[in-house]
Amino acid sequence: MVRPNGPYRVFGPVKLLDDDGNEFEVPAGEWYVLCRCGFSDKKPFCDSSHKRQGFAPETRATPPAADR
Numbered sequence: 001m002v003r004p005n006g007p008y009r010v011f012g013p014v015k016l017l018d019d020d021g022n023e024f025e026v027p028a029g030e031w032y033v034l035c036r037c038g039f040s041d042k043k044p045f046c047d048s049s050h051k052r053q054g055f056a057p058e059t060r061a062t063p064p065a066a067d068r
Contacts, residue, residue: 005056007033007046016044 001009011031016024024044026032032045039049049055 002036002059002061003033004058006036006050008036009033 003009009031010026010033013028014026016026016034018024034044035042035046035049037050037053037055039053039055040047041049
């Protein structure tokens with residue numbers, strides 16, 4: 001889930017790897033949040049820095065085209 005003006009919220013059996021293929025430890029069976037503003041001191045995880053930095057992109061998915 002992309003949270004408005006905030007992080008990516010992730011749930012499920014997702015393997016999170018760095019560029020070298022090393023796996024991050026993520027909580028099994030729980031939600032966790034990933035930074036998308038770039039200001040977090042805990043990257044790739046969110047530390048709520050977006051709130052202090054005024055990060056405000058309203059990200060919305062493009063609705064599917066209507067059948068014609």
